[in-house]
Amino acid sequence: MVPFLRILGIETSCDETAAAVVERDAEGRSRILSDVVLSQLDEHSAYGGVVPEIAARAHVEALDELIEQALARANVSLDDVDAIAATSGPGLIGGLLVGLMTGKAIARAAGKPLYAVNHLEGHALTARLTDGLSFPYLMLLVSGGHTQLILVRGVGQYERWGTTIDDALGEAFDKTAKLLGLPYPGGPAVERMARDGNPDRFAFPRPLVGEARLDFSFSGLKTAVRQAAQEIAPLSDQDVADICASFQKAISRTLKDRIGRGLQRFKTEFPLTGEKPALVVAGGVAANLELRGTLQALCDKNGFRFIAPPLSLCTDNAVMIAWAGLERMATGAAPDTLDVQPRSRWPLDSKAETLIGFGKRGAKA
Ligand code: KG4
Ligand code: ZN
Numbered sequence: 001m002v003p004f005l006r007i008l009g010i011e012t013s014c015d016e017t018a019a020a021v022v023e024r025d026a027e028g029r030s031r032i033l034s035d036v037v038l039s040q041l042d043e044h045s046a047y048g049g050v051v052p053e054i055a056a057r058a059h060v061e062a063l064d065e066l067i068e069q070a071l072a073r074a075n076v077s078l079d080d081v082d083a084i085a086a087t088s089g090p091g092l093i094g095g096l097l098v099g100l101m102t103g104k105a106i107a108r109a110a111g112k113p114l115y116a117v118n119h120l121e122g123h124a125l126t127a128r129l130t131d132g133l134s135f136p137y138l139m140l141l142v143s144g145g146h147t148q149l150i151l152v153r154g155v156g157q158y159e160r161w162g163t164t165i166d167d168a169l170g171e172a173f174d175k176t177a178k179l180l181g182l183p184y185p186g187g188p189a190v191e192r193m194a195r196d197g198n199p200d201r202f203a204f205p206r207p208l209v210g211e212a213r214l215d216f217s218f219s220g221l222k223t224a225v226r227q228a229a230q231e232i233a234p235l236s237d238q239d240v241a242d243i244c245a246s247f248q249k250a251i252s253r254t255l256k257d258r259i260g261r262g263l264q265r266f267k268t269e270f271p272l273t274g275e276k277p278a279l280v281v282a283g284g285v286a287a288n289l290e291l292r293g294t295l296q297a298l299c300d301k302n303g304f305r306f307i308a309p310p311l312s313l314c315t316d317n318a319v320m321i322a323w324a325g326l327e328r329m330a331t332g333a334a335p336d337t338l339d340v341q342p343r344s345r346w347p348l349d350s351k352a353e354t355l356i357g358f359g360k361r362g363a364k365a
Contacts, residue, residue: 007325008106009325010103015041015044015316016316017066019063019066019070021071022319033076034071035319036070049184050092064102078106089118089346093342096342113329120348121324125324130310133278135157136154138262138279142291147164149161149162149214152280156328160347160349164216170185172251173186175222176247188287191244199249200246202228204221216258218251251291263298276303278307281306282309287311
């Protein structure tokens with residue numbers, strides 16, 4: 001038996017305003033009672049990226065109503081929730097302030113505990129909500145701001161095994177799209193073009209392949225794409241398609257090598273876990289079918305389960321924040337005090353060193 005818990009979650013760390021209600025009953029069955037997300041994509045797309053001031057203002061305008069919607073759809077009132085969980089980092093400071101202050105105000109007014117949640121912890125624990133996964137497992141977070149391979153040992157116990165030393169993977173997609181004249185966000189556009197392209201036309205670099213460390217690097221790839229595009233300009237649609245396909249192939253090969261090594265390390269460190277080990281993927285780039293295929297094949301080959309939560313829970317949402325708050329509360333952890341501050345940088349693994357260029361955008365996760 002576990003305690004029955006129902007949590008209201010709030011997420012405002014980047015360009016999605018979100019609120020959700022999640023519960024877990026005494027038998028350990030979890031349910032998403034509501035999941036409301038308002039994307040600000042249209043407001044930022046003209047600028048080719050997220051504009052922090054626009055994001056913060058949009059959160060202020062939307063959040064109150066989204067929280068009301070989340071409660072109404074869940075058919076509960078504030079009295080019926082056990083705690084409020086709000087993202088307090090990492091991310092854009094303006095947005096974090098809006099969500100955390102709102103969370104504090106509600107917690108104070110309703111007399112409920114507040115959990116200030118690390119956004120990355122939300123991504124890391126989602127697979128326990130969707131798939132009932134037990135610890136330990138590996139998580140690959142591939143989004144616009146992060147590319148990290150994380151060992152999830154338990155609630156609050158994370159070890160970063162690898163991270164990008166320059167651009168995040170989503171950022172590499174976005175920058176490549178931009179220099180090819182494709183729309184923002186770049187990932188879906190590059191994937192679409194790549195379908196009709198020849199992946200063998202350009203031999204793009206596969207940075208860090210073969211190295212024992214588990215880090216990633218994508219800025220050289222972007223530079224190689226720029227050079228190739230300049231050499232054959234003006235670009236036909238076929239040229240763009242071929243570049244996109246070759247770019248994706250280079251990324252697939254890189255991930256195969258990097259993650260393959262991570263799986264081996266996991267098997268060495270946890271040889272005796274009874275269950276089949278698992279790799280979980282999260283973040284917007286997890287939408288990419290070619291990369292999913294690569295990871296699935298890699299997991300099959302290495303005897304791992306490959307777990308990709310539904311896309312709406314891979315990208316930014318408040319369900320994962322509510323869930324992370326619930327997991328923390330269930331461990332008996334003390335709630336945060338109302339003077340907790342938002343943190344634009346907040347590594348999951350506090351012992352991991354900051355790598356050059358890591359989190360340059362410092363915003364998205
Ligand atoms: O997790 P997410 O929705 O937002 C944050 O970064 O927080 O991830 C967005 C990133 C963008 O860089 C976008 O280009 C990328 O995910 N993305 C994709 C695809 N769909 C979204 N990248 C590759 N292929 C896709 N199909
Ligand atoms: Zn995220």
